[in-house]
Amino acid sequence: MSIAHEYPKPERLAEWESVMKSFRLTEKEMTRLAEKYPTPFVVVSLEQVAYNYRFLREHMPMVNIFYAMKANPSPKLLETMVELGASFDTASAGEIETLHRMGVSGERMIYANPVKTPVGLRAASNCGVRRFTFDDASEIPKMAEAVPGAEVLVRIRVKNAKALVDLNAKFGADPAEAVSLLKQAKDAGLCPAGIAFHVGSQSLSAEAYVEALLLTRRLFDEAEEAGIHLTMLDIGGGFPIPGEDGKDPCAVDIMDAVERQLERLFPETSIWSEPGRFICGTAVNLVTSVIGEKVRNGQQWYVLDEGLYGTFSGAMYDHWRFEICSYNKGPEQKVTLLGPSCDSIDFVKRDVMLPKLSMGDLILVPNCGSYTTASATTFNGFAFAQTVYREDEPEIFEIGQVPVQERLAYA
Ligand SMILES: *Cc1c(COP(=O)(O)O)cnc(C)c1O
Numbered sequence: 001m002s003i004a005h006e007y008p009k010p011e012r013l014a015e016w017e018s019v020m021k022s023f024r025l026t027e028k029e030m031t032r033l034a035e036k037y038p039t040p041f042v043v044v045s046l047e048q049v050a051y052n053y054r055f056l057r058e059h060m061p062m063v064n065i066f067y068a069m070k071a072n073p074s075p076k077l078l079e080t081m082v083e084l085g086a087s088f089d090t091a092s093a094g095e096i097e098t099l100h101r102m103g104v105s106g107e108r109m110i111y112a113n114p115v116k117t118p119v120g121l122r123a124a125s126n127c128g129v130r131r132f133t134f135d136d137a138s139e140i141p142k143m144a145e146a147v148p149g150a151e152v153l154v155r156i157r158v159k160n161a162k163a164l165v166d167l168n169a170k171f172g173a174d175p176a177e178a179v180s181l182l183k184q185a186k187d188a189g190l191c192p193a194g195i196a197f198h199v200g201s202q203s204l205s206a207e208a209y210v211e212a213l214l215l216t217r218r219l220f221d222e223a224e225e226a227g228i229h230l231t232m233l234d235i236g237g238g239f240p241i242p243g244e245d246g247k248d249p250c251a252v253d254i255m256d257a258v259e260r261q262l263e264r265l266f267p268e269t270s271i272w273s274e275p276g277r278f279i280c281g282t283a284v285n286l287v288t289s290v291i292g293e294k295v296r297n298g299q300q301w302y303v304l305d306e307g308l309y310g311t312f313s314g315a316m317y318d319h320w321r322f323e324i325c326s327y328n329k330g331p332e333q334k335v336t337l338l339g340p341s342c343d344s345i346d347f348v349k350r351d352v353m354l355p356k357l358s359m360g361d362l363i364l365v366p367n368c369g370s371y372t373t374a375s376a377t378t379f380n381g382f383a384f385a386q387t388v389y390r391e392d393e394p395e396i397f398e399i400g401q402v403p404v405q406e407r408l409a410y411a
Helices: 010-015 027-036 046-059 075-084 093-101 118-127 137-146 175-187 207-225 251-265 277-283 311-317 404-408
Strands: 041-044 063-068 087-090 109-111 131-134 151-155 163-165 191-196 201-203 232-234 270-273 284-296 299-304 332-338 347-355 362-365 386-389
Touching: 027 284, 027 362, 046 063, 046 075, 046 251, 046 277, 063 251, 063 277, 075 093, 075 277, 087 093, 093 109, 093 118, 109 118, 118 137, 131 137, 137 175, 151 175, 151 232, 175 191, 175 207, 191 207, 207 251, 277 284, 311 347
Parallel strands: 041 386, 063 087, 063 270, 087 109, 109 131, 131 151, 151 191, 191 232, 232 270, 299 332
Antiparallel strands: 041 284, 163 201, 284 299, 284 362, 332 347
């Protein structure tokens, strides 16, 4: 399972220390790819995936990475994470079995869906997955029966006003119940190992993490008093990537703040994080083209060959506002972009500033690797956007000739 690509060298990482870079096709690369592949297609940079992983490791050395593969389970992306030595956050039998088939041992997985299915628990048992999260007492007998003695973490509810996607509306036990739940797990023959939280996805501030860590520290102490020694802390995901303005949201500040608190509050604890978006979001660009145009309500509308049922599905499920780029020159005007399907919900984005486009012109959508392809459908018979890997296109990317920094720099 070897992949022909170069990872950024550690000495380069030092240069990139605090400014997050993201993969962005140049005009020439985009044009040459579009000569080779029909649009829509997505281009995945495995080098960027490796960079993102190392960036997390550099800034939070105390933290083990369990990639939340739901964000983007492209096979080569998963292979890259396996090669880099990452572990994985899984949520279903399908995810556990996919990794198992790739040779990933159960030791490197956590089944982090608070409510597990019977087939999921069977897969966990068969594949040697022995770590679970849960947020209700009703889950305890299920886990105890499927994997006796498993290490379990209570997922608690935390607050975050500054997250794009609030995961605490659906998940998490009341922190006041956490220790009691751990005790019940112990009585059922499970190993009460720790606490998990997720501050919400695309979190734009460190405060939520810091608050959650302070709360968790109190719960660790409370558990200790109750005779339960906790050894694991799962700080979830949530680390942010550039949004529609393409600017770095300073995930590095969050990581640094988290690492400082961990050193202070949890020096002895085994810590892990479950980043999804941060690993894959910046590693993918979509290339789509204009297939139709009309003027409505005095505004220019363009129809693209990719829409809300495809890679732009993130606009729906992930509340994501995509950055839309064109290399065309000339004055910009406010336009609306639509997808190709026959559903009237299929608006990609309204009121985007873009230069004049013509039939067949290419649109570039950077930072679209998370919660996009993963939730795309073939509704109305439109095929999935083809996945192209940067590392499989050595001529187009002149791999080894163009300095990596140039490609990774913001436009
Ligand atoms: C989705 C999910 C993640 C990943 O979250 P990101 O915000 O993409 O980093 C991590 N942990 C759990 C339990 C999740 O459900």
